[in-house]
Amino acid sequence: MIEFKDVIKEYPNGFRAVDDLNLTVHDGEICVLIGPSGCGKTTALRMVNRLIDVTRGEILIDGQPNDEFEPEVLRRKIGYAIQQIGLLPHMTIRDNVAIVPRLLDWDEERIRQRVDLLLDMVGIDPSIHGDKYPRQLSGGQQQRVGVARALGADPPIMLMDEPFGAVDPITRAILQEEFLQIQQEVGKTIIFVTHDIDEAIYMGDRIALLRTGRLVQYDTPDDLLAMPRDDFVREFVGADRSLKRLHLISVKDSMMNNVPCCEDDATLEEVEACLERHRSDSAFVVDGGNGKLLGWVERTALAESGSLAEAMRHAPAASIAVPEDATAREALSVLLSHSFDVTPVIDAEGVLTGGVSIQRLQDLVEAPGIHAAMQRERGR
Amino acid sequence: MSAAKAKVSASSGRRLPYGALMWLFATLLIFGVGQQTVTLHDQEKFTGDFDFTVKQVEGENSLIFSLTAGTYLYGVTPEVILPTPTGSFSRGDETAPQVARALFDTLDSITEITIEARTITVVYGSDMEAEQVRSRLRRPVNNAVANDRGTITAEVSGTAEKTILFSTSDDRFRYAQYQPALVESIEDYDSRAAAEAGSDLARFIVAESRPVQSLRLEPTRLVVGYAEGTAIEPFARNLREILNDFHPRASLAPHLWLLTVAPEIIPPLLAIAVEPLETGLPLFLFTLLMVAVESGIFFVAREGKKNLLIHLVHIASVFLLFWSIFGHEPLWDAILHAIFPTSAQLVHPQGTVIDFTAQHLELVLTSSIYIISVGLFLGVMVTRDNFREFLPLVNNLVNSGQTVPTLAIVAIMGPIIGLGFMPAVVALIAYGLLPVVRNTIAGIESVSVSIVDSARGMGMTSQQILLRTELPIASRIIMAGIRTSMVINIGTATLGAFVGSGGLGIPIASGLSMTVDAFILLGAIPAALLAILTDYVLGRLEVVLTPRGLLIET
Numbered sequence: 001m002i003e004f005k006d007v008i009k010e011y012p013n014g015f016r017a018v019d020d021l022n023l024t025v026h027d028g029e030i031c032v033l034i035g036p037s038g039c040g041k042t043t044a045l046r047m048v049n050r051l052i053d054v055t056r057g058e059i060l061i062d063g064q065p066n067d068e069f070e071p072e073v074l075r076r077k078i079g080y081a082i083q084q085i086g087l088l089p090h091m092t093i094r095d096n097v098a099i100v101p102r103l104l105d106w107d108e109e110r111i112r113q114r115v116d117l118l119l120d121m122v123g124i125d126p127s128i129h130g131d132k133y134p135r136q137l138s139g140g141q142q143q144r145v146g147v148a149r150a151l152g153a154d155p156p157i158m159l160m161d162e163p164f165g166a167v168d169p170i171t172r173a174i175l176q177e178e179f180l181q182i183q184q185e186v187g188k189t190i191i192f193v194t195h196d197i198d199e200a201i202y203m204g205d206r207i208a209l210l211r212t213g214r215l216v217q218y219d220t221p222d223d224l225l226a227m228p229r230d231d232f233v234r235e236f237v238g239a240d241r242s243l244k245r246l247h248l249i250s251v252k253d254s255m256m257n258n259v260p261c262c263e264d265d266a267t268l269e270e271v272e273a274c275l276e277r278h279r280s281d282s283a284f285v286v287d288g289g290n291g292k293l294l295g296w297v298e299r300t301a302l303a304e305s306g307s308l309a310e311a312m313r314h315a316p317a318a319s320i321a322v323p324e325d326a327t328a329r330e331a332l333s334v335l336l337s338h339s340f341d342v343t344p345v346i347d348a349e350g351v352l353t354g355g356v357s358i359q360r361l362q363d364l365v366e367a368p369g370i371h372a373a374m375q376r377e378r379g380r
Numbered sequence: 381m382s383a384a385k386a387k388v389s390a391s392s393g394r395r396l397p398y399g400a401l402m403w404l405f406a407t408l409l410i411f412g413v414g415q416q417t418v419t420l421h422d423q424e425k426f427t428g429d430f431d432f433t434v435k436q437v438e439g440e441n442s443l444i445f446s447l448t449a450g451t452y453l454y455g456v457t458p459e460v461i462l463p464t465p466t467g468s469f470s471r472g473d474e475t476a477p478q479v480a481r482a483l484f485d486t487l488d489s490i491t492e493i494t495i496e497a498r499t500i501t502v503v504y505g506s507d508m509e510a511e512q513v514r515s516r517l518r519r520p521v522n523n524a525v526a527n528d529r530g531t532i533t534a535e536v537s538g539t540a541e542k543t544i545l546f547s548t549s550d551d552r553f554r555y556a557q558y559q560p561a562l563v564e565s566i567e568d569y570d571s572r573a574a575a576e577a578g579s580d581l582a583r584f585i586v587a588e589s590r591p592v593q594s595l596r597l598e599p600t601r602l603v604v605g606y607a608e609g610t611a612i613e614p615f616a617r618n619l620r621e622i623l624n625d626f627h628p629r630a631s632l633a634p635h636l637w638l639l640t641v642a643p644e645i646i647p648p649l650l651a652i653a654v655e656p657l658e659t660g661l662p663l664f665l666f667t668l669l670m671v672a673v674e675s676g677i678f679f680v681a682r683e684g685k686k687n688l689l690i691h692l693v694h695i696a697s698v699f700l701l702f703w704s705i706f707g708h709e710p711l712w713d714a715i716l717h718a719i720f721p722t723s724a725q726l727v728h729p730q731g732t733v734i735d736f737t738a739q740h741l742e743l744v745l746t747s748s749i750y751i752i753s754v755g756l757f758l759g760v761m762v763t764r765d766n767f768r769e770f771l772p773l774v775n776n777l778v779n780s781g782q783t784v785p786t787l788a789i790v791a792i793m794g795p796i797i798g799l800g801f802m803p804a805v806v807a808l809i810a811y812g813l814l815p816v817v818r819n820t821i822a823g824i825e826s827v828s829v830s831i832v833d834s835a836r837g838m839g840m841t842s843q844q845i846l847l848r849t850e851l852p853i854a855s856r857i858i859m860a861g862i863r864t865s866m867v868i869n870i871g872t873a874t875l876g877a878f879v880g881s882g883g884l885g886i887p888i889a890s891g892l893s894m895t896v897d898a899f900i901l902l903g904a905i906p907a908a909l910l911a912i913l914t915d916y917v918l919g920r921l922e923v924v925l926t927p928r929g930l931l932i933e934t
Contacts, residue, residue, distance in 0.1 A: 051837055076839030086834025090852045090927030100838050133929030149838075159837075 001027050002048060002157065002189060007057035009043055009213075017043040019213035021057075025206075027156075028187040032204035034194055036236070040213040041193045045159050048191060049078045061157065076103055079150035079158035079188070083165035085142050087134035093119070093145055094130045100152040118148040121182055140171040147179065151186070158190045164199070176202055197237055201225070201244055209233055222248050226365075242365045246329035251356060254328045254364050255345045259355035262297075263288035266308055275299055284344050284352060285312045291351040293317040293344055321346045324353060328364065331356040399674035399694065406701065407667040468494045487516055567597040588622045591615055666704075670697050691924045695917050702913045706737050706906055715905075716898040723898045728887045737906055740883035743801070743873045744914075747808035748866050755813050755865070756858070759820025760846065771821070778817045781810040786872050794879050804876030811872055812865040819861025823854025856926040863918035870911040874903065884910070 002025040009018040018040040025031040033041035046052040048059055050071045058065045066074055087096050094115050101111045119126040122144040134142055143164060150158055164172045164179075176199065183190070194200050200207050201221040208218045217229045225245045228234040237244065260278035262271050265288045274283050282298045285308070295314040305311035321344040322331045335343045335358060342355035469476040470492050471484050479500070480493045489505035490513075504513050567582060569575035575582040575595055585604075586592050594605035602623065606615060677690050705711065712733055716726040728736070758778075762771040789810050793803035827850050835849045851858075877885025884903040891899025923931070 049837060051833070072839045072841050074839075075837055080834065080837035082830060082834055082837070084828070084830030084834075086828075086830040086832075088831060088835070088849055088853070088929075090929040092929065099835075099840075103839055103844070133932055135929065135932045152838075 001025065001060075001062055002031075002191065003060040003063075004044070005058050005060065007044070007047065007059060008055050009040070009047060009052065010055040016213050018047070021210075021213070021215055023208055023215060023218060025189055025191060027189050029205040030183065030190045030192055030203055032192045032194060032200040032207045033210060034197065034200045034207055034236075035210035035216075037195065038212070039210040041195075041210050042161055043213075044210070045161055045191055045193050048157075048159055049075045049080060051075075072103075076100055076153065077155050077157070079152070079155040079160075081146045081150035081158070081160045081163040083162035085134075085146040085166065087142055087145060087149070089134050092131050092133055093124070093137070094126065096134065096145060097149045097152055099149065100155075104153055106153070114152070114154075115148075118151050119145070121151075121185075122148045123178060124148065139167045140175065143167055143171075143175055144178075147175075147182075151182075151188075154186075156189060158188045160190060161193045162195070163192075165194070165196075172199075179203070198244070198247075201247065209236060243329055243332070245365055246332055246361065247327050249328040249364060250324075251322055251326045251328060251331050251345050252324045254331070254360060255324075255354035255356050256360055257354045259284065259342050259344065259352070261286055261352060262308070264294055264308065264312070268302055268305070268308060268311070271297060271302060271308055271311075280341055282340060284355075286352050290349075293321055293346055293350060293352045296320070296340070317344075317346050317350045320344065321352070322356070323348070328356065328361060332358075332361055335361075397675055397678040399690070400671050400678060403667050403670040403674055403697075407664060407671060466495050468492060483517065487513065489513070569595050585619070585622060589615070589619055592619075666697075666700065673697075688924055691920045695920050698916060699913065702909060703734075703737075706733050706909075712902060716901060719901065720898045723896065725896050726898045726902075728890070728899055728902055730886060730890075733902065733906055736882070736884045736886055736903065737910065739881075740870070740873055740885075740907070740910065743804060743808070743876055743881055743883050744866065744869050746801075747805045747812060747873075748862075748869060750805070750809045751812045751816055751865055751869070752862055754809070755816030755861070756820055758813075759817045759824065759858075760851075763821055763824040763850075764842075774817065775821075778814040782814040784810070786811050786875055787878070790875055790879050799880045801881045803879050804873070804881030808869055808872055808876070812869045815861040815864040815868070816858075817861075819857050819864075820854070823857030823861075824850050826857060827853045852927050853930065856922060856930060859918070859922040859925055863915060863922060866918060867911050867915050870907060870914055874907055 002023075004021045004023040007018055007021040008016060010016050021040075021044060023031070023044075033044055035041050043052055047054050048061075048066065050066060054067070058067070060066070061074075069077075087093075088099070091099075094112075097115045097118055098111045101114060106114070116126045116130070119130060124130075124141060124144050129137065129141065134145070137145065143166065147160075147163060150160070150163075164175045167175065180203065192200075192203055194203070201224075204221050206218060207221055207224050209216045209224065211232060217224060217233050219227070222245060224233065225237055225241045225248070228237060228241070234241070258278075260274055260280040260283035262274050262283050262285060264285050266274075271283060275281070281300075282296050284296050285294045286292060287294055294317075295312050297308060297312040301311040301313075320334070320338060320340075322334050324345055324347050331343045331345070335356065342357045344352055345354045345356060347353050469480045471490070473480075476484070476493070477495065480495060483493055483500075483502065484490055487504065487508075489508045490502055491505055492503040494501040494503075502513070502517060567579055569578050569582055571594060572586050572592065575586040575592070579597070581597060582595060585595060585602075591606040591610040592604050593607055596603040602619075604619065673693060677693060713726050716723070720726070727733075755778075758774050761767045762774050786807055789807040790804060793806050797803040797806065831849060831853070832845060835845045840848065873881075873883055874885035874888055876883050877889040884907040886903065887899040888903035888907075891897065891901075891903065
């Protein structure tokens with residue numbers, strides 16, 4: 001647990017980089033510090049491992065003030081990863097990851113095992129890349145090594161200053177996802193600085209929004225989006241905050257089970273009845289045997305056709321439906337790109353399990369409490 | 381990744397063993413040189429010291445040449461032949477030599493004098509103090525051994541007997557002058573035909589001089605019979621020149637500094653004839669060995685270890701090659717004669733090239749050790765957070781050190797410290813500090829802030845950050861500074877001759893003042909070669925010392 005208590009950082013010229021910060025990061029949580037440039041987020045981060053000294057107030061680590069330790073001793077217990085990565089170019093990948101364990105005088109055999117384990121964990125094959133030098137790796141690979149190095153001596157706490165900031169968006173998304181998987185395994189207490197609200201929402205268990213050194217709002221991503229405290233927060237999270245919230249909700253949580261649908265061997269009358277029942281202009285057609293989504297049929301086509309098989313339009317399930325584990329935002333995207341009232345949802349086998357309508361999404365976004373609960377349910 | 385690997389191995393497959401080829405070339409060159417007869421051209425150094433008295437034998441057509449003096453045998457110390465008999469002499473002894481008699485005359489209380497090759501032992505009566513005897517005798521002893529004043533020590537014997545021992549450690553110590561031998565044993569030739577089948581010197585004399593009819597060679601004497609009606613004066617003069625010409629050539633045993641013991645050891649071991657290669661055999665064998673070593677490294681050594689090994693072998697062997705060339709006096713004589721065919725003086729009288737080079741290196745290395753340690757220290761200090769405010773000051777100081785002309789620094793140092801070695805060193809330090817300090821600062825500042833930040837964030841102490849992060853990453857730039865500084869230093873050190881520090885500046889300075897161009901080159905060529913060699917060696921070292929991760933191009 002990391003606690004900021006009335007922390008102030010004041011420079012000799014009177015400038016307060018961090019002003020009266022109170023913040024508690026619980027064990028196993030990712031706390032994202034975010035805010036515009038110069039808001040003091042990096043300063044707050046660097047005060048934890050005393051790269052910057054606190055002017056007033058104190059930072060407690062598991063209840064103990066961090067200035068009770070020698071700075072070097074403290075830092076060796078806290079993982080540290082930065083945007084520029086800072087791998088030592090004259091050392092091999094293995095040696096880089098082994099830096100903190102060596103500083104702690106681990107024996108070489110233990111270090112070797114630990115290093116190989118970590119490199120495997122971050123997706124770097126130690127037998128191929130272990131003896132290379134940082135300059136021989138791509139940017140994304142270097143970021144992975146940077147994370148592995150921060151995990152080097154298995155520190156309970158990690159400080160990450162835009163650790164995925166220096167790579168292209170696609171690689172960043174992959175790294176973010178992989179890191180969350182790693183975090184599920186290792187359960188570190190993490191302070192994570194970023195300026196990217198999407199990254200904050202995706203990575204954070206809680207988000208602390210800072211402005212000119214002051215904490216503006218400290219909430220879960222969902223609450224931050226749903227209940228921005230003031231105009232600054234509202235502006236910062238962006239006009240598309242509703243969309244962002246949808247990002248946090250999975251299709252599975254938001255879908256309804258009752259969608260217009262008929263089996264492929266149904267008669268035209270049965271289809272007609274189904275459309276009436278749902279007050280819909282189109283219905284999905286599923287395989288009568290296994291329930292897989294085959295395509296759809298529209299009311300206008302029914303009149304001109306002799307049978308359902310003639311009237312229905314086949315389409316691969318992946319192009320018109322969203323999988324259950326997709327986010328509500330993806331469902332909305334599909335909804336917008338087809339003319340359906342409802343986006344069909346399929347499970348891993350392609351079986352139609354439900355659908356998401358625009359009305360349903362609206363309801364979700366307007367009712368904040370539900371999604372916070374959902375978030376917790378997801379067990380992050 | 382695999383494509384890149386394949387590219388690397390393919391290119392190394394195509395590479396030639398340049399090292400081995402270079403040494404093969406050197407071997408062939410030395411073999412070629414070894415086949416040549418070396419003739420020496422420096423008249424002052426190699427012929428002028430042989431002096432003969434000529435005496436005509438009454439009633440016979442015969443001249444007697446007595447070798448009275450000679451000083452040079454190519455760095456090989458000639459055996460001392462004393463004109464004075466050795467042994468103990470007491471006062472009034474008829475057989476006492478001139479030296480002993482002079483000493484007896486100086487002090488009445490001397491009772492006994494013993495003369496040996498390098499010592500004079502004086503026993504004196506009880507009426508005098510040792511100190512008195514020593515001070516009174518110093519001058520006559522020094523006079524008696526005219527050439528080596530500086531090296532004589534006088535020691536009062538600790539035993540009961542009143543004795544003073546004058547001695548020297550110098551191999552060239554001699555009473556008056558020594559006489560080199562014309563031949564080792566007496567050779568007698570009745571006729572020209574007999575002489576033509578005789579020793580080198582005999583063959584040479586009859587070939588060069590027509591009137592010679594018979595000759596007898598003794599260690600210090602040559603007796604020639606000449607044809608009826610020969611004009612004595614020109615004949616004698618001619619013969620004297622012939623003897624002077626022949627002598628240095630006859631004694632030619634070009635001194636290769638490298639492995640000088642090798643000729644005695646290697647030929648019997650290998651059971652090979654060494655005659656044609658006598659002038660360069662050790663060097664020849666060395667370069668041949670290097671061909672094998674280089675090939676071995678190229679074809680056998682494993683990829684990983686190859687780099688370091690190759691570089692170290694290169695450094696050591698190239699240094700030895702250079703040093704051998706420097707030590708090859710006849711080579712310098714030949715080179716300079718080729719450039720200045722009419723110059724009488726070619727090789728400097730005060731020492732050999734290797735002597736000057738050794739002094740020069742001493743000067744350069746001493747100052748460089750100071751430069752490197754002080755420069756590194758300053759560079760590291762002003763990049764520490766606590767001392768960063770001194771950075772401009774230090775920058776200005778080292779800058780001004782290089783702005784002031786070296787000769788001016790040398791001249792200023794002269795009156796302050798005095799003449800000799802140290803003022804030159806001080807001047808060189810002042811001059812050479814800039815590249816080292818500047819590159820140390822530049823190197824350390826080139827380490828990116830994020831690297832230092834992450835090192836600190838991981839819990840490295842300031843010292844660990846310096847030693848494990850900043851210096852290794854900066855090492856290449858720092859080494860480049862050291863290299864620049866040392867190469868400049870070699871050139872600048874020649875100015876040290878003006879304050880008497882020795883080194884390759886001596887031939888240059890005396891060449892300028894005596895207008896002997898050969899001397900100037902004798903200093904300038906080795907200095908230039910030395911600078912190139914140093915640059916090469918340090919360039920290699922730079923590669924060896926730079927961490928491998930930094931050599932990878934991004």
